[in-house]
Amino acid sequence: MPKLLSGAEIVFKALEDQKVEYIFGYPGGAVLPIYDELKNHKSIKHILARHEQGAGHSAEGYARSSGKPGVLLVTSGPGATNAVTALTDAYMDSIPLVCISGQVPTHLIGTDAFQECDTTGITRPCTKHNWLVKDVNDLSKILHLAFEVATTGRPGPVLVDIPKDIQFKKGKYKFFKNTLRKKLNGKATHKISNSELDKFIHLIKKSSKPIFYTGGGVINSGPEASKYLRELVSLTGFPITSTLQGLGAYPGDDPQFLGMLGMHGTYEANNAMHDCDLMINIGARFDDRITGKVDEFSPGSKKIHVDIDPSSIGKNIKVDLAIISDVTELLKSLIKRFKEKNKNFLSSNKQKTSKWWEQIEKWREKKSLNFINSDKIIKPQHAVQRLYELTKNQDTFITTEVGQHQMWAAQHYKFNKPNRWMTSGGLGTMGYGLPAAIGVQIANPGKLVVDIAGEASVLMTMQEMSTAVQYRLPIKIFILNNEYMGMVRQWQELLHEKNYSESYTAALPDFVKLAESYGCVGIRAKTPSELDKKIKEMISIDRPVIFDCVVDKAENCFPMIPSGKPHNQMILGPEEEEEISDEGKVLV
Amino acid sequence: MAKSKSAYSIPGKIGKIERHIIVVWVDNEAGVLARIAGLFSGRGYNIESLAVAEVDKKKHISRITIVTEGTPQVIEQINLQLKKLVPVHKVADFKRGEKDILFRELAMFKILGNTKKIEKVKKICKNFNPVILDKTKKSIVIQVTALRAEIDKLALDLKSLGLISTSRTGAVAMTKGSKTFS
Numbered sequence: 001m002p003k004l005l006s007g008a009e010i011v012f013k014a015l016e017d018q019k020v021e022y023i024f025g026y027p028g029g030a031v032l033p034i035y036d037e038l039k040n041h042k043s044i045k046h047i048l049a050r051h052e053q054g055a056g057h058s059a060e061g062y063a064r065s066s067g068k069p070g071v072l073l074v075t076s077g078p079g080a081t082n083a084v085t086a087l088t089d090a091y092m093d094s095i096p097l098v099c100i101s102g103q104v105p106t107h108l109i110g111t112d113a114f115q116e117c118d119t120t121g122i123t124r125p126c127t128k129h130n131w132l133v134k135d136v137n138d139l140s141k142i143l144h145l146a147f148e149v150a151t152t153g154r155p156g157p158v159l160v161d162i163p164k165d166i167q168f169k170k171g172k173y174k175f176f177k178n179t180l181r182k183k184l185n186g187k188a189t190h191k192i193s194n195s196e197l198d199k200f201i202h203l204i205k206k207s208s209k210p211i212f213y214t215g216g217g218v219i220n221s222g223p224e225a226s227k228y229l230r231e232l233v234s235l236t237g238f239p240i241t242s243t244l245q246g247l248g249a250y251p252g253d254d255p256q257f258l259g260m261l262g263m264h265g266t267y268e269a270n271n272a273m274h275d276c277d278l279m280i281n282i283g284a285r286f287d288d289r290i291t292g293k294v295d296e297f298s299p300g301s302k303k304i305h306v307d308i309d310p311s312s313i314g315k316n317i318k319v320d321l322a323i324i325s326d327v328t329e330l331l332k333s334l335i336k337r338f339k340e341k342n343k344n345f346l347s348s349n350k351q352k353t354s355k356w357w358e359q360i361e362k363w364r365e366k367k368s369l370n371f372i373n374s375d376k377i378i379k380p381q382h383a384v385q386r387l388y389e390l391t392k393n394q395d396t397f398i399t400t401e402v403g404q405h406q407m408w409a410a411q412h413y414k415f416n417k418p419n420r421w422m423t424s425g426g427l428g429t430m431g432y433g434l435p436a437a438i439g440v441q442i443a444n445p446g447k448l449v450v451d452i453a454g455e456a457s458v459l460m461t462m463q464e465m466s467t468a469v470q471y472r473l474p475i476k477i478f479i480l481n482n483e484y485m486g487m488v489r490q491w492q493e494l495l496h497e498k499n500y501s502e503s504y505t506a507a508l509p510d511f512v513k514l515a516e517s518y519g520c521v522g523i524r525a526k527t528p529s530e531l532d533k534k535i536k537e538m539i540s541i542d543r544p545v546i547f548d549c550v551v552d553k554a555e556n557c558f559p560m561i562p563s564g565k566p567h568n569q570m571i572l573g574p575e576e577e578e579e580i581s582d583e584g585k586v587l588v
Numbered sequence: 589m590a591k592s593k594s595a596y597s598i599p600g601k602i603g604k605i606e607r608h609i610i611v612v613w614v615d616n617e618a619g620v621l622a623r624i625a626g627l628f629s630g631r632g633y634n635i636e637s638l639a640v641a642e643v644d645k646k647k648h649i650s651r652i653t654i655v656t657e658g659t660p661q662v663i664e665q666i667n668l669q670l671k672k673l674v675p676v677h678k679v680a681d682f683k684r685g686e687k688d689i690l691f692r693e694l695a696m697f698k699i700l701g702n703t704k705k706i707e708k709v710k711k712i713c714k715n716f717n718p719v720i721l722d723k724t725k726k727s728i729v730i731q732v733t734a735l736r737a738e739i740d741k742l743a744l745d746l747k748s749l750g751l752i753s754t755s756r757t758g759a760v761a762m763t764k765g766s767k768t769f770s
Contacts, residue, residue, distance in 0.1 A: 311671075
C-alpha cells in the first residue's frame, strides 16, 4: 500500500517529477494549502509576481527562452480571471504553460461562494484543455497529463483547477507517462513518407523563384530545428523570410535572409512572397498580418506547408503539399534524402534562380527600412539600431510590448539564435514585455535581457518592476517614449483623418523617478548625441534599469501593407503617406 | 488608392455552403458538451441540430451527432478542430444526401381534436413509423421517426388538425450494410 499524500503534496510531487524548477504565482485563500507545502520542496523556487497576469507572462518568457514549460500558480476567482490574458496569449503563440488554480471547496462550487468563478468555463476557449479535479486520486494523473498536453504537438497552455478540500484530502500518487500516446490532439502521429519527401524535393528542383517562409514552429521545435533550417537554406541557396515569431531561427544578418515579412515586413520579403513560384512554409500559419488580402496572396505560387497542427493547414490558404510534422523531424529526413540524390545542387541550380536573385536585389535597393535620421531628436528606429550595435556582441535576449516599438525592434534588431526574441504576436498583448523579461532573466541568469517597450504598454504591467527588484533580476526596460499609443496614433493618422482620439497619454509618470521609487535605476536619453553613452551605462549596471528614451512623437512605422491590399502594394514611407492624406482631405 | 477604414483585411470570396452531419465519439465527462458547443460558437460555426447520448456505459463513451452548414473549408476546419480536443476519440463526417448513410429524427406531436380528426392524423403519419404514446377522448400524442424535411412537412400538415405541441430530437446517423464509421 503506497503512502497516502495530501493533494498539496501530490501537486509538488508531480512538479518535482516533471523537473519543474520555478513556479510563477500569487497566493490567495483557495491555494493556501499548496503555498503551505512550498517550504518542503527546496528544488522548486516560487517567484512572487505582483499581479497574476504578470506571473503568466513571466511564465511565458521563461518557457520561450528555455524551451521548458512555464508553471503558473494562482488562486480562485480574481486570481484565475487575471491569468486569462496570459493564458490566451500563450494559446495564440503556442507557448507551453501549466496553470494550477485554486478553487473554492467542492461543496461550495455553484453557490457563488467568496472568490468563486467558473474557472474551467472561463478558460475553456483559451487553453488546449483544462480540468476541474473532483477526486484527489485523479490528481496525479491529471497533472502529468496536463504537462503532456501542454508540451506535445502544437504546444499551448493548460489549466488544472483544484478545489481547496482536494488540496487537503489524502490520496495516492503515481507518475504517469505518455498517457496520450496515439491520440491525435494536434500531435503528429504521422510518419513522413518518402513519397512526400520526393514531392517536396521535386518542387524545390522545379522552382526558379522559390522562397522559404518560416515561423514560430521552427523555434518551438527546439534549437535543432534552427540548425537544420540553416543547413537546408544553404544547401538550396534559396532566399528566406520569417514571421515575427520565427525571428532568430535563421541569422538576421545573413545575405540570404530578406528580413521579416507581413504588414510591417520588408519590401523585398513581401514582394518575393507575392511573386514567387514556390513558397515553402515551415512552421508558420498564414496569419492575417502575413497574408493581407487572401484572394490576392501570392497568386502564382505552388505552396508547401509544414505544420505540426493539422488544423493549421488549409485554414486560411490552400496549399499544394501539406506535411503534418514536427519541423525538426521533417527537416532532418528532408535534408538526408535531398543530399543523397542532389549532390552539387547549389552550383548546378545557381543559373536557374539567378534572375530571381537579381529581382530580389532590385527590391532590396529600395532600402525599405530606411528612415530620415535627425541629430536633434532621437528617432525610435535609430534607438533600436544603436541598442543592437551596442549589444550584438553579447548573448542578448529581447522582449517587447506591443505596438510601433515592437515592429521597429523586429525590423532593426537582428537575431542570430532562436529563443532570443520574445514578443506577443497572436494576441498582441500590451504589457507582455516587462513580466516576460523577468521570466527570461530567471531562465538565463547572467545574460543581458532587454524589454524594448513603449511607454503606454509598459505602464500596463509596471508593477512587476517590484518583482524584478525583489529577485535581483537586472532586466533593462528600454522605453521608446513618444507619449502616444504610437500604433493607434499611426492608424488614426492614416485612416481616420488624424483624429487622434484618446491615443495621447497626458500625465505620464517621470520614469526616472519611478525607477528610483521601485529601487532600480532610472536613465533618460533626450538627444542622439548622448544616446550611446547612456545605453552603455544601462548595459553596465547590474541592476534593473528603466531607460526613458525620449523619441520623435510623430514617427510612423514603415514600410506597411495597408489593410485589404496584396503584398506588392506597400506604403514605403512618409512621401507616399502624404498622397493618402491629400485624398482623405478631398473626401472630407 | 482606395481607403480601407480597418486594420483588418476585407473578406474574400465565400465558397458554396454544404450541409454536413458530423459524428463525434467523446469521453462522457463533465463539460465535454460545452467544449464541443464552445468550439462551434467560438469559431463562428453553426449547429443546426445536436443529439447526444452515452453509447458505451463501460468506457463512458458518448456519441454526438451534429448537423451543420458551411463551406468545404469550414467543414474541414470543424473536423480538424474537433479532433484536437482531448476528450474526442474519433470524428466522422458526411455530406447530407450521401447514399450509404441512414439518418433519422424522432418527433412527438400532441394533437387536440375529435375522433374524426385523430383518424386523419393517423393517416397522415402512416408512412413515418407512427406510435401512439397516449390517447384520450380529446387528444393524442403520436411519435414518428423520419427525415428532417418529412417531419417539417408533417408538422405543417398537422397544424390545421389541432397540433398544439411539438417536441423533436436532432438527427442521428448510422452507416448502411456491415460497415461501421471509422
